[in-house]
Amino acid sequence: MKHTFRELLRFRYELYESLRIAVEQVLQHKTRAALTALGVMIGVLAVSLMGTAVAGIDKGFNDSLAMFGKDVFYVGRWPWGNVGDEWRTYRMRPQFRFDDAVRVNEIISQTPNSLLELAVSRDERHRRVRFGNNSVEGVQIVGTSHTYPQVSPAEMKEGRFFSEHEDVSGIRVVVLGHDIADVLFPGVSPIGKSVIIRNQPFEVVGVFARQGEFLGLFSLDEMVAVPQKASPSARWDRRDVQIMIKMREGANKNLAMQEIEGAIRRVRGLMPEFPNDFEINRTELIEAELGPVKKGVTMAGIFITGLSLFVGAIGIMNITFVAVRERTKEIGTRRAIGAPRRAILTQFLVEAVFICLIGGAVGLVFTFIIQEMFKNIMPAFPLVFSWDLLFIAVMASVITGILSGFAPAWTAARLDPAEALRHD
Amino acid sequence: MTPVIDIRDVWKTYDLGETKVHALRGVSLQIMPNEYVAIMGPSGSGKSTLMNMLGCLDTPTSGHYEFKGQNVADMSDNELARVRNKELGFVFQSFNLLARSTTLRNVELPLVYAGLDPEERRERAMKACEQVGLGNRWKHRPNELSGGQRQRVAIARALVNDPSLILADEPTGNLDSKTGQEIMALLEELHMKGNTIVLVTHEDDIAAHAHRKIRLFDGQVVEDSITDRGMQHKSR
Numbered sequence A: 001m002k003h004t005f006r007e008l009l010r011f012r013y014e015l016y017e018s019l020r021i022a023v024e025q026v027l028q029h030k031t032r033a034a035l036t037a038l039g040v041m042i043g044v045l046a047v048s049l050m051g052t053a054v055a056g057i058d059k060g061f062n063d064s065l066a067m068f069g070k071d072v073f074y075v076g077r078w079p080w081g082n083v084g085d086e087w088r089t090y091r092m093r094p095q096f097r098f099d100d101a102v103r104v105n106e107i108i109s110q111t112p113n114s115l116l117e118l119a120v121s122r123d124e125r126h127r128r129v130r131f132g133n134n135s136v137e138g139v140q141i142v143g144t145s146h147t148y149p150q151v152s153p154a155e156m157k158e159g160r161f162f163s164e165h166e167d168v169s170g171i172r173v174v175v176l177g178h179d180i181a182d183v184l185f186p187g188v189s190p191i192g193k194s195v196i197i198r199n200q201p202f203e204v205v206g207v208f209a210r211q212g213e214f215l216g217l218f219s220l221d222e223m224v225a226v227p228q229k230a231s232p233s234a235r236w237d238r239r240d241v242q243i244m245i246k247m248r249e250g251a252n253k254n255l256a257m258q259e260i261e262g263a264i265r266r267v268r269g270l271m272p273e274f275p276n277d278f279e280i281n282r283t284e285l286i287e288a289e290l291g292p293v294k295k296g297v298t299m300a301g302i303f304i305t306g307l308s309l310f311v312g313a314i315g316i317m318n319i320t321f322v323a324v325r326e327r328t329k330e331i332g333t334r335r336a337i338g339a340p341r342r343a344i345l346t347q348f349l350v351e352a353v354f355i356c357l358i359g360g361a362v363g364l365v366f367t368f369i370i371q372e373m374f375k376n377i378m379p380a381f382p383l384v385f386s387w388d389l390l391f392i393a394v395m396a397s398v399i400t401g402i403l404s405g406f407a408p409a410w411t412a413a414r415l416d417p418a419e420a421l422r423h424d
Numbered sequence B: 001m002t003p004v005i006d007i008r009d010v011w012k013t014y015d016l017g018e019t020k021v022h023a024l025r026g027v028s029l030q031i032m033p034n035e036y037v038a039i040m041g042p043s044g045s046g047k048s049t050l051m052n053m054l055g056c057l058d059t060p061t062s063g064h065y066e067f068k069g070q071n072v073a074d075m076s077d078n079e080l081a082r083v084r085n086k087e088l089g090f091v092f093q094s095f096n097l098l099a100r101s102t103t104l105r106n107v108e109l110p111l112v113y114a115g116l117d118p119e120e121r122r123e124r125a126m127k128a129c130e131q132v133g134l135g136n137r138w139k140h141r142p143n144e145l146s147g148g149q150r151q152r153v154a155i156a157r158a159l160v161n162d163p164s165l166i167l168a169d170e171p172t173g174n175l176d177s178k179t180g181q182e183i184m185a186l187l188e189e190l191h192m193k194g195n196t197i198v199l200v201t202h203e204d205d206i207a208a209h210a211h212r213k214i215r216l217f218d219g220q221v222v223e224d225s226i227t228d229r230g231m232q233h234k235s236r
């Protein structure tokens, strides 16, 4: 017991001595160390940038999923995601109408213990929105009902959403997305002002709070909402809509979907032998679309990391072999003074690991620099730093160091002391 | 009394493929505590080979070696390292100091491998430095020291673990004669304090400092005699 403790203590001193020598060696051969550490540096840079990107995609994605509303299903003719060759089939399907949402709500209220809460219809157009000399082209005009806030997490920055009265009567009021309000009303409150959509004035009653965006996709900051009946085109009740259906909180998703399926089939009057002619879309579907992107980034990162760590490892192995040859006499002297083989092995391993750690540290520094630059160029992209990265970088460096330093360190430890001393 | 060194019929053969070089051919030798031995002989006669053997750096091809009554052939590599660390002190012709390290750190090095804590290391290393007259040079690096001073550092390093035997292979070989004499005076002092010393040299006036002289020729001991100095010492 006492013996092992002493051995441990001794090993600690050897380790410390090795580290000191490693620092000295690196200081003495700065260029050499820098070139050797380059591979590891690039490896760590690749792995940490990849990690940040994947974490960023995840975070941005989850943020944007929140914009779709928790527990909300989107029923419509079209499935989300890649439609492929099937698009003709989907196009042939009968459209959904404003009335269908009303019917779904009736069915929900008639169903005892329904898992569903509310259905809200939603159509969209793209139109120019103007105020005075300011205008925005192709704004997404969402026609919906006053219950929209119940299925959407959108919060108000100022004002309010339109009321039931405004909805039912089709009064021309509008709620502006954050960015639209910014462009049309720089520095002034738009509440109470009237914007022009398709030559008709709409009074602004509210502005949505900023929601952010994800890679420029799914931004709700560039939409405006109006009562469906007030939509700036004729025959509001003849347009193709999507029906957003919110389930009760905590309900089972699959059961809720089954209920939705039944309800929609009833609304559609589908005979049991006919297949569904609609889609129930969930946010998970987008997630599935994003999977390959994440996988691609990960694979590219792992490939670059692996390649550069491999190249780095070979470089370090080579340089450590050179160091062993250059310092053969020193090895002999240390052995003569009483260094056991283990001490020599430790010394060269520590040197290899130390160079790798330097590479890793520089790689991390560059990661942060690149991230900062990236933030300025693409503020929308959510970069996420995690402590895991630091851990992974350190581990990658240490493991590369040990793997690449082992062969030369082993050679050094096995040197015959008398032979090593004869070396000059 | 157990001899520090007891070797019997030791051979060392280097196998170079076609030829075999017999560096030592049946050397037997006993060295008692506090002896001061000079090994002489022409170049290639096997002096360094013998020193490496005595210093547990090399193993004989055949023959028997007991260090302080312990059979060296039975020792593991770690045990040999331990013996070198605790019982032996080496002094080399070319000093073999760590170029980037200060005097103090060079002298401390054996104590690192002995597992002593930093405070004790420092204390003992300073003491060894003072003993060789380097008390004010412990912050210097080898390239800031003269040849004689470097060899003093090496001697301090050999002393610091309080070894049973000091092995010096041509310690004055790289020094001018005046500095060489200073180093010899230092070794003599160490011998007076009770150290056992084995020294290799080409020069008669260096060997004259020792009390016993062993001459090697072609891997064999051809002379083993008491020097004048040894005679004086005995008669006293």
Ligand SMILES: Nc1ncnc2c1ncn2[C@@H]1O[C@H](COP(=O)(O)OP(=O)(O)OP(=O)(O)O)[C@@H](O)[C@H]1O
Binding pocket: A419, B014, B016, B021, B022, B023, B041, B042, B043, B044, B045, B046, B047, B048, B049, B050
């Ligand atoms: N590793 C080795 N491989 C082959 N031959 C060797 C080896 N080491 C020593 N020898 C040979 O053994 C013989 C004795 O060498 P050694 O170094 O002991 O001589 P030495 O007496 O110390 O000579 P010098 O006075 O020049 O130092 C020489 O012939 C030498 O060439």
Ligand SMILES: [Mg+2]
Binding pocket: B047, B048, B049, B169
């Ligand atoms: Mg020699």
